[in-house]
Amino acid sequence: xxxxxxxxxxxxxxxxxxxxxxxxxxxxxxxxxxxxxxxxxxxxxxxxxxxxxxxxxxxxxxxxxxxxxxxxxxxxxxxxxxxxxxxxxxxxxxxxxxxxxxxxxxxxxxxxxxxxxxxxxxxxxxxxxxxxxxxxxxxxxxxxxxxxxxxxxxxxxxxxxxxxxxxxxxx
Numbered sequence: 011x012x013x014x015x016x017x018x019x020x021x022x023x024x025x026x027x028x029x030x031x032x033x034x035x036x037x038x039x040x041x042x043x044x045x046x047x048x049x050x051x052x053x054x055x056x057x058x059x060x061x062x063x064x065x066x067x068x069x070x071x072x073x074x075x076x077x078x079x080x081x082x083x084x085x086x087x088x089x090x091x092x093x094x095x096x097x098x099x100x101x102x103x104x105x106x107x108x109x110x111x112x113x114x115x116x117x118x119x120x121x122x123x124x125x126x127x128x129x130x131x132x133x134x135x136x137x138x139x140x141x142x143x144x145x146x147x148x149x150x151x152x153x154x155x156x157x158x159x160x161x162x163x164x165x166x167x168x169x170x171x172x173x174x175x176x177x178x179x180x181x
Contacts, residue, residue, distance in 0.1 A: 038136045043112060044129035044162065047095055048103060051129060051162045058114045058167035062128055065091075065109040077176070082111065082122065089113060090121040092176060098150030116171040123170075134158055 042053035043062065061084075068080045068091060077097035082089050091111060095102050103126070111122040139156025142163075153173070155166040170176060 039133045040136055041131060041133055042164065043131050045110070045112060045125035046127045046129060047098075047100060048126045050100075051160075052094075052125075053134070053162050053164045054112065054114065054123075054167045055164075056131065058116055058171065060113045060115045060120070063111045063113065063122070064107070065105060065111050065124060066107075068105075079105075079124065084113070091124060092121055093124050094150070095124075097176065098153075100150075114167055114171055116168055119171045119177070121171075121176075134162070134164065136164075139164060 041056040043056055043059055044051060044053045046052070063082070063084065066082070068082055070080045071078065077093050079091050079093045079096075082091055093102075094100070105124065108127060110125050110128050112125060112128075113120065113122045136156070139158060142151050142154045142157060153166050153169050155164045157163050
């Protein structure tokens with residue numbers, strides 16, 4: 011028995027639309043590393059994190075911007091270490107053996123960010139993130155992807171790693 015081609019196309023379209031509506035309710039979650047930049051909790055997407063290290067054997071580099079606190083040798087590779095507190099104009103406190111470095115990488119860019127401590131790793135739903143308050147005009151607001159209901163600030167690691175403001179070119 012031959013079917014009407016229009017009827018067949020309509021049934022296929024209905025089946026496809028049902029499949030799409032079934033997946034619309036699925037939220038997009040990502041795994042993050044939570045860390046402390048006293049007094050606030052931050053997070054970064056683990057897809058940009060290569061490793062977390064203790065802050066050890068830091069070599070200071072004179073003549074660099076204040077947010078570049080030095081370099082570290084990580085298994086023969088030299089990594090620049092960035093102090094986001096300085097870059098974001100947050101309240102500073104001294105460095106100690108409790109500080110940790112999160113090494114971030116995207117494409118060819120790689121550097122470490124100093125944290126006051128690592129809190130946890132967990133999944134967060136990116137669809138529930140709030141935008142940063144419009145009144146927030148500090149330098150770090152361009153690098154915030156969103157804020158969770160608990161106040162966890164999710165950084166945009168890709169924006170950090172591609173920022174012309176952070177990359178220091180010595181010529």
